Amino acid sequence: MDDAAGTRGTAAAGGAGPVGPVGPVGPVDPAVTDVAAAAAARARPPEETYRSAGEWIRKNLFSSRLNSLLTIAFGLLILFAARGLLNFVFSEERGWDAVRTNLRLIFTHAYPEEQYVRIWVCVGTLVVLTGLSLGLFAGRGEGVQLQKISTVMAGVGAAIALGVILREPSVLIGADGAVVRENDDVVRQSFFEAMADRWAWWLAAAVLIAAGVVLRRAVASSKVSISSVPAVEFAVALLALPVLSAWIYPWGHFAFVDGTFIAEPGRTVAMSTKVPWTVMWLLVVAAMALGRLMRRGFDEQQQQRMRIPLNLLWLASPFALYWVILRDPHLEWDRVLSVDIPMGVLFGVIGAGVLWMLTRPGVGELGRIIAIVLLGVAAFNWLAAFFGWYSMLQKARLSFLLLALVALAAHNFAGESIKRRRLVVAWLVLMAIVHYFATLMNAPSTVETPTEALIGGFAVTVIVAVFTIMLSFPLGVLLALARTSRLPIFRVMATSYIEVIRGVPLITILIFFAIILNLFLPVGMEISLIASATLGYTLFSAAYLAENVRGGLQSVRRGQFEASDAVGLSTTQRTVFVVLPQALRVSIPPLVGQMIATFKETSLLAIIGVFDVLRMANSVIPAQTQFLGIKREGLLFVSVVYWIFAYTLSKQSQRLERRLGVGER
Amino acid sequence: MSISDATVAVSEELAARDDMIVCRDVDKWFGDFQALSGITATIKEQEIVVVLGPSGSGKSTWIRCINRLEAHQNGQIIVDGIELTNDLRNIEKIRSEVGMVFQQFNLFPHLTVVDNITLAPIWVRKKSRPEAEELAAALLERVGIPEQAEKFPGQLSGGQQQRVAIARALAMEPRVMLFDEPTSALDPEMIKEVLDVMEELARSGMTMMVVTHEMGFAREVADRVIFMEGGEIVEVGTPHHFFTDPTEERTKLFLSQVL
Ligand SMILES: Nc1ncnc2c1ncn2[C@@H]1O[C@H](COP(=O)(O)OP(=O)(O)O)[C@@H](O)[C@H]1O
Ligand SMILES: [Mg+2]
Numbered sequence A: 001m002d003d004a005a006g007t008r009g010t011a012a013a014g015g016a017g018p019v020g021p022v023g024p025v026g027p028v029d030p031a032v033t034d035v036a037a038a039a040a041a042r043a044r045p046p047e048e049t050y051r052s053a054g055e056w057i058r059k060n061l062f063s064s065r066l067n068s069l070l071t072i073a074f075g076l077l078i079l080f081a082a083r084g085l086l087n088f089v090f091s092e093e094r095g096w097d098a099v100r101t102n103l104r105l106i107f108t109h110a111y112p113e114e115q116y117v118r119i120w121v122c123v124g125t126l127v128v129l130t131g132l133s134l135g136l137f138a139g140r141g142e143g144v145q146l147q148k149i150s151t152v153m154a155g156v157g158a159a160i161a162l163g164v165i166l167r168e169p170s171v172l173i174g175a176d177g178a179v180v181r182e183n184d185d186v187v188r189q190s191f192f193e194a195m196a197d198r199w200a201w202w203l204a205a206a207v208l209i210a211a212g213v214v215l216r217r218a219v220a221s222s223k224v225s226i227s228s229v230p231a232v233e234f235a236v237a238l239l240a241l242p243v244l245s246a247w248i249y250p251w252g253h254f255a256f257v258d259g260t261f262i263a264e265p266g267r268t269v270a271m272s273t274k275v276p277w278t279v280m281w282l283l284v285v286a287a288m289a290l291g292r293l294m295r296r297g298f299d300e301q302q303q304q305r306m307r308i309p310l311n312l313l314w315l316a317s318p319f320a321l322y323w324v325i326l327r328d329p330h331l332e333w334d335r336v337l338s339v340d341i342p343m344g345v346l347f348g349v350i351g352a353g354v355l356w357m358l359t360r361p362g363v364g365e366l367g368r369i370i371a372i373v374l375l376g377v378a379a380f381n382w383l384a385a386f387f388g389w390y391s392m393l394q395k396a397r398l399s400f401l402l403l404a405l406v407a408l409a410a411h412n413f414a415g416e417s418i419k420r421r422r423l424v425v426a427w428l429v430l431m432a433i434v435h436y437f438a439t440l441m442n443a444p445s446t447v448e449t450p451t452e453a454l455i456g457g458f459a460v461t462v463i464v465a466v467f468t469i470m471l472s473f474p475l476g477v478l479l480a481l482a483r484t485s486r487l488p489i490f491r492v493m494a495t496s497y498i499e500v501i502r503g504v505p506l507i508t509i510l511i512f513f514a515i516i517l518n519l520f521l522p523v524g525m526e527i528s529l530i531a532s533a534t535l536g537y538t539l540f541s542a543a544y545l546a547e548n549v550r551g552g553l554q555s556v557r558r559g560q561f562e563a564s565d566a567v568g569l570s571t572t573q574r575t576v577f578v579v580l581p582q583a584l585r586v587s588i589p590p591l592v593g594q595m596i597a598t599f600k601e602t603s604l605l606a607i608i609g610v611f612d613v614l615r616m617a618n619s620v621i622p623a624q625t626q627f628l629g630i631k632r633e634g635l636l637f638v639s640v641v642y643w644i645f646a647y648t649l650s651k652q653s654q655r656l657e658r659r660l661g662v663g664e665r
Numbered sequence B: 001m002s003i004s005d006a007t008v009a010v011s012e013e014l015a016a017r018d019d020m021i022v023c024r025d026v027d028k029w030f031g032d033f034q035a036l037s038g039i040t041a042t043i044k045e046q047e048i049v050v051v052l053g054p055s056g057s058g059k060s061t062w063i064r065c066i067n068r069l070e071a072h073q074n075g076q077i078i079v080d081g082i083e084l085t086n087d088l089r090n091i092e093k094i095r096s097e098v099g100m101v102f103q104q105f106n107l108f109p110h111l112t113v114v115d116n117i118t119l120a121p122i123w124v125r126k127k128s129r130p131e132a133e134e135l136a137a138a139l140l141e142r143v144g145i146p147e148q149a150e151k152f153p154g155q156l157s158g159g160q161q162q163r164v165a166i167a168r169a170l171a172m173e174p175r176v177m178l179f180d181e182p183t184s185a186l187d188p189e190m191i192k193e194v195l196d197v198m199e200e201l202a203r204s205g206m207t208m209m210v211v212t213h214e215m216g217f218a219r220e221v222a223d224r225v226i227f228m229e230g231g232e233i234v235e236v237g238t239p240h241h242f243f244t245d246p247t248e249e250r251t252k253l254f255l256s257q258v259l
Helices: A002-022 A030-043 A053-060 A065-089 A096-101 A103-108 A117-137 A146-166 A191-197 A199-220 A231-238 A240-248 A271-297 A300-326 A333-358 A365-387 A394-413 A417-442 A457-483 A488-502 A506-520 A529-555 A558-566 A571-586 A588-606 A613-623 A632-663 B003-008 B059-066 B088-097 B113-123 B129-142 B158-170 B188-203 B215-221 B239-244 B249-258
Strands: A143-145 A179-181 A228-230 A253-257 A260-264 B019-030 B033-044 B048-052 B074-079 B098-101 B176-180 B207-211 B224-229 B232-237
Touching: A065 A146, A096 A103, A096 A632, A103 A253, A103 A457, A103 A613, A103 A632, A117 A271, A117 A300, A143 A146, A143 A231, A146 A199, A146 A228, A191 A199, A228 A231, A231 A240, A231 A271, A240 A271, A271 A300, A300 A417, A300 A457, A333 A365, A333 A394, A333 A417, A365 A394, A394 A417, A394 A571, A457 A488, A457 A529, A457 A571, A457 A588, A457 A613, A488 A529, A506 A529, A506 A588, A529 A571, A529 A588, A558 A571, A558 B098, A571 A588, A571 B113, A588 A613, A588 A632, A613 A632, B019 B059, B019 B207, B033 B059, B033 B074, B033 B207, B033 B232, B048 B059, B048 B215, B059 B074, B059 B176, B059 B207, B088 B098, B098 B158, B113 B129, B113 B158, B129 B158, B158 B176, B158 B188, B188 B207, B188 B215, B215 B239, B224 B239, B224 B249, B232 B239, B232 B249
Parallel strands: B048 B207, B048 B224, B098 B176, B176 B207
Antiparallel strands: A143 A228, A253 A260, B019 B033, B019 B074, B224 B232
16 A cells, blocks of 8 residues: 555656645645655655565565466475475484483583593583683674564474474374374374374464464554563573473483493483573573673773783684693693793793893894894704704793794884883783693693593584684785795795695595694604694694685785875885775685684594594484484484584674674775 | 076076976986986976976876985985985985875875874984874864864764875975875865865965865965976966966866866
């Protein structure tokens, strides 16, 4: 109806258009007022609004004969597919108990029961960080419309009802009255009887639809004074539902005690699972509340400043959680006191001295020369270690390299003593962190596991993916910069690296790193399977990331380079402050695509013998005596878990794109 | 004044004390194509020079050689007593003394207006952030858009963007400002706001070299006009001489086309 009026208005406007200007002089023509109305309407872009669902359906699905035909055909196809899926998922033959009971196995494999608290500490840390970030930064002014919630509730209810009808009864009576299919001695005499068995589903559907309708009415009659609820809070509150279910629903019980798996289907979850999950939920709520409180207490600028430490915590957390908590390093204090600490202090002090000298106001060209010499020495250290001429400790080599790199950038901090001091302090902090983690990484783990893999399941998937993404990103950016550099030596090295890696299948690289790498390493140095696999993934992924970043670099206009040069920025400054930010922004979609690919490619870990989540579903669970041969359920579940993570990543990337789009040209 | 008059000013030393830009026999090729041939000119301190000429005559190429966005192959370019050679330190020094404003603004789209202006002062001049921000605020006031500091370039009109670009160049406290057709990418109603800023800058005693097609600006603000064609300087003179009584045929032809 609205639309009809609109059309009339437009038609009138078209016809009366030329008359418009003389309107005031001539007799008052109703068409003229129409023109004004149409003009007013045109001031805003015409927005398609529909009065009812029926109208939407008529306009979008059945607008023409062909469209109607297509709608019906694809509608039937979808119903058919849904029916097939429902019959698969809800068939009495499905052993979902295998998945439910083995949830702990799927996510963490054989992590020893008595040390499980470490896993909870890790999850808890991440949960607190998430809560703080959400509380401080998320959902500023975003809300979910109550009306939308009511629609979703009713929609889910309707979908459940449809599903219940769609799914075939497991027991069918043929036209002649004979039983076509039966299950567990239950013989339903009719379709209605089979439907009646599903009363719980019917009830759920009815409750949801009713609740949706009631809520909608309440909102429409404005009996409820609010029209929306805060989105983030709402989502966190919803999380209470699965947590609550752990106390009520018999998900099954799994434990790994004294080297044996205990799997008991049909039992409620053990206290050691229920309580931590409840605690986790409380933690996220508390952290979010704290974040909100801080947000209220801080002004805009202070909030922005909070971003830095919080993001640093996020960045540091994988390293700390993995090497400090999950592995629980066993430190030999004699060695720590006699070697590790003195070496760290030595590098800190000498490096600080070098940097202080290199940032003297008048140091000029000499500084660059010294930095390049340092870089040469650092590179030579690695070579020497590789060929076994002399071998410094890994840590020393790494520190040397870092010193050279920081020295290269030192001239940016030359001049005022406040800047010089800042650089020196940053160096000391860097050394403290690097030496701390290096020491922890080199120490053996106290967590004893029956299998070679420390932890398995989805945890290992996440660990490998997170470290690969974190390490390959900077490497990829450096490679892209090298490939577009003016210096031929960098260009040739980067190009050959990228082209070689891109020409080799990932699985070959993984097998090389998993099996052969240890043979190449200098005597006395060993590297765990997960670490070598991560290294392989990192080198592989970096080559692809580099190509994505290079695409972004090429999209930066020449004028940006010229403007940077014209205001006197050095090449490094130009790259860091002008070119890279723009290049990375453009390459967010392909970069995230590559990250998602990396995440999914971790499933190849199963092939080199790591107990990752895919291997759990594909071979570990089907080998358990209780669940012999049950494979499809696990695979379906694992696919869903992968999908949830990949989809979340891609959604977040879209959000990031939108947020950074502010300054787009 | 003629070309030879301009070069007389150069004595035995590199350049006279108040010579800001000295070009001697500058040649520049793009491949086989000679874009500049034998450019010789001197620009004094506080002088406003407008460079005119048909499209493709080498105006941009010349002005870009002066801060080494393009490298010349023959001849000498001396800016504020420093000769432009391949020596990186000289290039850096000259670039921080010479401000440039481009036809396409070339603002950094990912940075706010104030960050655009403070980037170079902080990292090249090593100013502290509050100091640089104070300077930026003063400059935005000067170009007439103090209220736009927190916006991104994409949210500004063309005229506002070009004024930000001028402020960004001024933030380095340059001794010379180069303008390469600063108003050519602007809608007509925005040209004046940019020209006003440039006029104010000229009155404040800045040395300026301006490539433009705004004849009004040339007539009223310029101390001298240089006319180029085919990569050569054809005629040099005061605006009065240039617009009323040009000597060269080619100049007359050009003027008859544009006026
Ligand atoms: N990067 C380049 N490569 C090749 N030729 C160029 C390049 N830049 C400019 N030219 C040529 O040099 C001549 C002078 O160009 P330019 O200085 O931009 O002229 P103007 O600014 O006077 O219009 C033109 O013929 C142009 O085609
Ligand atoms: Mg030009």
